[in-house]
Amino acid sequence: MNETNPIKLTSLTTKGGCGCKIGPAELSQVLRNLPPAPYDPQLLVGLDTSDDAGVYRLTDELAIVQTLDFFTPIVDDPYDFGQIAATNAISDVYAMGGKPITALNIVAFPIANLDKEILTNILKGAADKLQEAGVTLVGGHSIDDQEPKFGLAVTGTVHPKRVRTNAGAKSGDKLILTKPIGVGIHTTALKNGMLSVEEVKQVTSVMTTLNKETAETMANFDVHAATDITGFGLLGHTSEMAKASKVGIRINADQVPILPRTRELAQAGRIPGGTKNNFAHVQNDVEFAASIDEIDRYILCDAVTSGGLLLSVPADEADLLLNELVENGVNAALIGEVVREHQGKIVVQ
The missing domain is CATH 3.30.1330.10 (PurM-like, N-terminal domain)
Structure with missing residues (x-):
């Protein structure tokens, strides 16, 4: 921290204020009444x-x-x-x-x-x-x-x-995520003094890493759909992709990159309100395997600031794109696939 400005910026928000997006359910209610x-x-x-x-x-x-x-x-x-x-x-x-x-x-x-x-x-x-x-x-x-x-x-x-949109995902595509999730839980823990100096640096590095390398790399591939993972969380933005593309999506939870200590911090109660709102909004559109407990469900819905891109890529190009992203320094992972079944829904296994 800059020693000439020792004040904690995160302490300056008004009571109840978090700076997060208006929740997807509330925003939907507002927008549906507009002509x-x-x-x-x-x-x-x-x-x-x-x-x-x-x-x-x-x-x-x-x-x-x-x-x-x-x-x-x-x-x-x-x-x-x-x-x-x-x-x-x-x-x-x-x-x-x-x-x-x-x-x-x-x-x-x-x-x-x-x-x-x-x-x-x-x-x-x-x-x-x-x-x-x-x-x-x-x-x-x-x-x-x-x-x-x-x-x-x-x-x-x-x-x-x-133009890449969230509406072009096709059955058979593979899904690539280019940054770890858990940012919202970590920044909530930061406000409560629960992160070490190194952990603050780590989550800050995630949030300050441009998606420029990802964008330049994916430009050489036939990416069918893309979205960035931010306030509505991984499952919130994935749900938007499933609905806009009129497809089903399957997520492999154990393949989703997550910041270290995210589960520990979530168990300690550092789950932001925006994350809980995200979970409430998508739970009717997501089928979770019985092995995925409430904490993991919240993590998959965690409200992210400056997250990675979620890319829907033809299966025959996915491994090559993933390898190029990793070679170019992007923390990318293959996390799921697009399917014909359960249109507009997500299955997390």
Whole structure:
């Protein structure tokens, strides 16, 4: 942690505030009452499939990818918080098969009550991660708020015929996950002082690792569907893929990469509210093997910040893609498959 700013950022959220997404059930209730957007043939990806970003066609050769994400601090170091927020926001563009090009900062900060250097370091962290991703910061907007929040709106480009969505998974595909889960449980434990310095570094490293290498590697393969694993957890985003693609999905729980000590921390009660909401939302769409207990079910639903990509890949390309990802330094694993049975549902075995 930056010693000139010893304040714990994670202690600054208001009581009950976690900075996590509005739960999928609550969000669904809000959105279902909105009138449908006017039809626009240039809108290639909108609200219909709960995808990671919107895609709008400008020409036959060019479309833009647009996304936005922000949240309250989940780590105490301001610089790390800025890096995590930037990595998380950029990830949606990678998930759509796009190349991020510009970004806008979104800042809420109690400017009269906190050291201004804290905000400077948040912005520095984001700026450094944008530079790593090759993204140009073009501006932003700030407000004086009682608790700090930070994020970015990111724009990318993609060829209209190369857009990846969560709606293209096909029976017979294999599923690859490119980062470990358990981030939400670990960041909740961090707020309660239960992580060692090395464990804080480990979970921060996961959250600040761009999905750039994954995106560049998968561009050479016939990836049928992709999504990034964030607030709705592995099973929440997998459920969206199953429903959007009108397929069934089988997950092998013992093959899912999980951060060390995740189960221990979950057993100690460090399960965030967002994770519990995720589990409640998907439990009717998931069939768990009897050997998978409640703790493991929560872990598979854990609310992730800046997670990996979930890729649905033809079976004959899966091993080659997995090997290339691993060779390129990506912590990827083969975790399941797409099936014809139980359309829109998940079986976890």
